[in-house]
Amino acid sequence: AQKITQTQPGMFVQEKEAVTLDCTYDTSDQSYGLFWYKQPSSGEMIFLIYQGSYDEQNATEGRYSLNFQKARKSANLVISASQLGDSAMYFCAMSSYTGNQFYFGTGTSLTVIP
Amino acid sequence: NAGVTQTPKFQVLKTGQSMTLQCAQDMNHEYMSWYRQDPGMGLRLIHYSVGAGITDQGEVPNGYNVSRSTTEDFPLRLLSAAPSQTSVYFCASSYSRGRQVYGYTFGSGTRLTVV
Numbered sequence: 001a002q003k004i005t006q007t008q009p010g011m012f013v014q015e016k017e018a019v020t021l022d023c024t025y026d027t028s029d030q031s032y033g034l035f036w037y038k039q040p041s042s043g044e045m046i047f048l049i050y051q052g053s054y055d056e057q058n059a060t061e062g063r064y065s066l067n068f069q070k071a072r073k074s075a076n077l078v079i080s081a082s083q084l085g086d087s088a089m090y091f092c093a094m095s096s097y098t099g100n101q102f103y104f105g106t107g108t109s110l111t112v113i114p
Numbered sequence: 115n116a117g118v119t120q121t122p123k124f125q126v127l128k129t130g131q132s133m134t135l136q137c138a139q140d141m142n143h144e145y146m147s148w149y150r151q152d153p154g155m156g157l158r159l160i161h162y163s164v165g166a167g168i169t170d171q172g173e174v175p176n177g178y179n180v181s182r183s184t185t186e187d188f189p190l191r192l193l194s195a196a197p198s199q200t201s202v203y204f205c206a207s208s209y210s211r212g213r214q215v216y217g218y219t220f221g222s223g224t225r226l227t228v229v
Contacts, residue, residue: 045220100145104156
């Protein structure tokens with residue numbers, strides 16, 4: 001069975017500093033996708049970044065990058081140059097190989113300190 | 115292009131009542147799914163659909179029914195509401211091509227309270 005683990009319930013980072021949010025996963029599938037979502041206090045789920053299991057290079061989207069270590073089954077999110085607007089809950093998720101089922105971690109609450 | 119639209123945004127039900135949460139997408143995505151989000155538990159999959167006429171159960175399907183008569187719509191029905199179904203419900207849509215998943219988009223959510 002698929003499982004996503006986020007071991008950091010809460011994180012603090014100074015504005016303009018970089019922060020890494022941890023995510024490990026467990027699956028027996030060879031083909032899968034890894035996602036990160038941001039959920040601000042308003043409640044919507046905002047897609048940040050995607051990594052396919054066959055992608056050899058780490059995904060990057062602006063200030064977000066995904067540190068994908070397949071052998072260790074980890075998919076950490078790195079946010080560079082943190083901004084006050086980055087304060088939110090962050091969820092790591094894994095999709096089945098067909099992309100029609102998602103499995104979510106319990107989330108990490110990030111607070112950016114001015 | 116509205117993306118994924120969920121209605122209503124808020125709802126209060128009495129125990130035993132039934133209701134339907136609506137979800138519609140205008141992106142022609144083949145996959146649609148429903149999740150519930152409870153405090154400290156992340157999102158859990160209730161039901162999903164891989165195309166019109168095809169649905170399947172997720173992790174927490176009990177007490178919910180779905181149908182997919184069109185590509186665009188994927189309503190979630192609560193048969194007899196219970197306080198344990200108090201949650202925030204999200205609908206999502208996506209499609210895949212080969213080994214890549216694309217367009218995984220969430221609706222804005224429905225906050226349901228059962229009293």
